[in-house]
Amino acid sequence: QVQLVESGGGLVQAGGSLRLSCAASGRTFSNYVMAWFRQAPGKEREFVAAMRWSGGSTYYADSVKGRFTISRDNAKNTVYLQMNSLKPEDTAVYYCAARVRAIATMASQYDYWGQGTQVTVSS
Numbered sequence: 001q002v003q004l005v006e007s008g009g010g011l012v013q014a015g016g017s018l019r020l021s022c023a024a025s026g027r028t029f030s031n032y033v034m035a036w037f038r039q040a041p042g043k044e045r046e047f048v049a050a051m052r053w054s055g056g057s058t059y060y061a062d063s064v065k066g067r068f069t070i071s072r073d074n075a076k077n078t079v080y081l082q083m084n085s086l087k088p089e090d091t092a093v094y095y096c097a098a099r100v101r102a103i104a105t106m107a108s109q110y111d112y113w114g115q116g117t118q119v120t121v122s123s
Contacts, residue, residue, distance in 0.1 A: 002026045002112040004096045009117030012086055016121070020081040022096030022114060029053040033099050034079045036070060037107055038092035038119075045095070047105040049081060059103055064090075086121045093118050 008020040022034070035050035049070040051058045058070050069082040079096060094117050097110035104110065 002098060004098060004112055004114035006094065006096050006114040006117040009094060009119045011120045011122065014086060014088055014121055014123050016086050017082070017084045018086065018119060020083070020094055020096075020117060020119070022079040022081075024077050024079065024096075024098065029077070029098070031100055033101065033103050034070075034072065035097045035099075035104075035110060036079075036081045037095045037097055037110075038090075039095070039116075040092040043092075045107040047107070048094070050103050050105070051079075052103065053079075059105070061105075083119070086119075088121045088123045091119060091121050 003025045005023045012018055030053055032053045034053055036048040037045050038048050039045040047061050048064055049060045049068055051070050067085045072079045096114040098112040099110045
């Protein structure tokens, strides 16, 4: 059974940085796509970033391009989201997600989800 456990959220001032972690277990993830989504109160869950566990290109929402970086550590079976130059509009619950093979940007296309971690950016 795939398990995804996020950590690293918190309260930060605008312009600050946070690094989220997603510890993955239960499978060999070499064929998987790992992604980060976020959901603000009253809004739909939206795509943030994605990458293939095996490496290669990374994909970002326009709203975070140049500020956020997705990466993974094979030895730790962990995916990260480094968030820099944070803005109040980045405030949301951030979720780690996984699916097999192809990159996707719609939440409905992902099979596995973590429980989420709250990120709050104060102005």
